[in-house]
Amino acid sequence: MIATISNTKKNRLPEILEHASGDKRFKILEAHMKKHQFKHDALIEVLHKAQELFGYLEDDLLLFVAYKLKLPPSRVYGVATFYHFFTLKPQGAHTCVVCMGTACYVKGADKVLAAIEQAAKIKAGGTTPDNQLSLMTARCIGACGIAPAVVYDGTVTPRQTPELAVQHVKGWIDHGN
Ligand code: FES
Helix, strand or coil: CCCCCCHHHHCCHHHHHHHHHCCHHHHHHHHHHHHCCCCHHHHHHHHHHHHHHHCCECHHHHHHHHHHHCCCHHHHHHHHHHCCCCCECCCCCEEEEEECCHHHHHCCHHHHHHHHHHHHCCCCCCECCCCCEEEEEECCCCCHHHCCCEEECCEEECCCCHHHHHHHHHHHHCCCC
16 A cells, blocks of 8 residues: 655644754754765655654655655655654654664663653553554654653653653553553
């Protein structure tokens, strides 16, 4: 099955680009594309980098990549859905991405992740049975100066401790867990 991105989402490009301008992860991704001279055949490599930075590939990210590489969104979406090593946006109503890159790891990201896993009773990569929270990890989200960083519903949040992280996701996991 070849999935396509709806026109409604395509029309969101200006909004996505504006959001991207304030998110360092998009800048890092763009620099990576530039390194590959925005070549079409770097698509898989670029998607790998995007997943490393964001933890998963959501529609906005795929549209951003398509726009920058001047590829049809359907092609980018097709590649992202074809290969098993790519994870599309998880099904949880809320997402929590714990950065496990070196800078975050040495500042205790593993403990932050373990605390969320324990509180939500799921492992990284999983979603709570009520589909309220999906927990993911990423490799360096480009915020090493504020390590350990966690991204809650797309918002990069600095200097997380296990307590702060559990506090943050508490409202999402209190039901049925
Ligand atoms: S290692 Fe976590 S932001 Fe760089």
